[in-house]
Amino acid sequence: MGIEFTAIDFETANGFRGSPCAVGLTKVRDGRIVDEAQWLMRPPEGHDHFDSRNVAIHGITAEMVEGRPRFGELFPEIGAFIGNDILVAHNAAFDMGVIRSALEVSDQAGPAYDYACTVLLSRRSYFLVSYSLPYVAEAAGVALRNHHDAVEDARACAGIMVDIARRAEAASVEELVSGHRLRLSRLDAYEPGVSEISKPTRTALERGTSSAWTGWPDEGLNPDANRAADPAHPLYGQTVVFTGDLGISRPQAKQRAAVMGAQPASTVTRKTTVLVVGSGFVASDLRSGRVTGKARKVMELHSLGQNIEVLSEAEFLQMTGGKWPAASQ
Numbered sequence: 629m630g631i632e633f634t635a636i637d638f639e640t641a642n643g644f645r646g647s648p649c650a651v652g653l654t655k656v657r658d659g660r661i662v663d664e665a666q667w668l669m670r671p672p673e674g675h676d677h678f679d680s681r682n683v684a685i686h687g688i689t690a691e692m693v694e695g696r697p698r699f700g701e702l703f704p705e706i707g708a709f710i711g712n713d714i715l716v717a718h719n720a721a722f723d724m725g726v727i728r729s730a731l732e733v734s735d736q737a738g739p740a741y742d743y744a745c746t747v748l749l750s751r752r753s754y755f756l757v758s759y760s761l762p763y764v765a766e767a768a769g770v771a772l773r774n775h776h777d778a779v780e781d782a783r784a785c786a787g788i789m790v791d792i793a794r795r796a797e798a799a800s801v802e803e804l805v806s807g808h809r810l811r812l813s814r815l816d817a818y819e820p821g822v823s824e825i826s827k828p829t830r831t832a833l834e835r836g837t838s839s840a841w842t843g844w845p846d847e848g849l850n851p852d853a854n855r856a857a858d859p860a861h862p863l864y865g866q867t868v869v870f871t872g873d874l875g876i877s878r879p880q881a882k883q884r885a886a887v888m889g890a891q892p893a894s895t896v897t898r899k900t901t902v903l904v905v906g907s908g909f910v911a912s913d914l915r916s917g918r919v920t921g922k923a924r925k926v927m928e929l930h931s932l933g934q935n936i937e938v939l940s941e942a943e944f945l946q947m948t949g950g951k952w953p954a955a956s957q
Contacts, residue, residue, distance in 0.1 A: 634655050721947060757914055
């Protein structure tokens with residue numbers, strides 16, 4: 629029996645993770661795609677505002693999901709498709725956070741899931757200037773024609789996982805993960821009224837999903853990395869530098885990175901491993917030349933063999949659980 633799992637990708641209506649408006653799932657057996665499923669949905673009630681910035685990314689509008697079942701109504705079907713599979717996602721912390729927060733605000737129980745992240749595995753399998761899904765899909769020889777279509781992204785994630793397993797000659801997700809000195813992560817089961825509400829949901833309930841960020845204008849200090857953070861998080865152990873106009877203040881961004889176990893820094897050096905770019909940057913800008921001075925330096929160092937990853941602010945916010953800031957474009 630070859631590698632088997634279900635790849636999953638969510639799109640959300642706004643900056644709160646518990647606002648899913650689409651999901652795509654791709655099931656793999658013996659290293660081959662055998663089934664797929666996708667749903668458009670209304671996000672949970674009270675969290676169903678469609679932010680224009682999210683709509684610009686995935687193209688899904690409130691009108692497109694009008695009259696469709698909400699997440700809570702669809703989750704039994706989603707769960708039935710997943711079954712007992714290990715879940716795989718690109719930046720899995722985000723997609724698992726969607727499941728957890730959407731269950732919490734829907735007041736609905738959900739099972740535990742073991743999962744693996746293709747961002748983490750890709751870093752150990754390819755040498756790229758960006759580990760965003762289109763770049764990794766290209767490196768894996770996987771077609772991705774419509775990025776941010778949920779089922780296409782899930783299919784690309786599945787193809788990446790199969791390619792990584794082939795390169796490592798791994799016969800299972802467990803063997804692949806342990807072979808890269810990682811471990812399977814686990815999303816705990818959720819029981820309304822019994823399980824503790826997650827921090828992103830508590831924050832959303834306290835502030836509201838459209839709350840604005842306030843910021844400081846200066847670069848700020850570099851807080852120490854939280855060594856008690858989850859080592860499986862994509863930012864844990866990284867040295868992160870920020871560049872360009874961010875929707876949140878630099879000190880806020882640095883604090884978010886530090887909480888996840890990253891060490892923030894102010895300048896690009898040979899210790900830098902991640903550069904977060906604001907100003908509306910997307911990964912394709914690396915090819916068009918629309919980059920800041922810090923990003924150019926990163927690309928120069930990358931060409932000399934230094935493994936530095938470039939992230940957009942949106943990808944960073946997904947990794948850290950942040951909402952779209954009011955000032956961001």
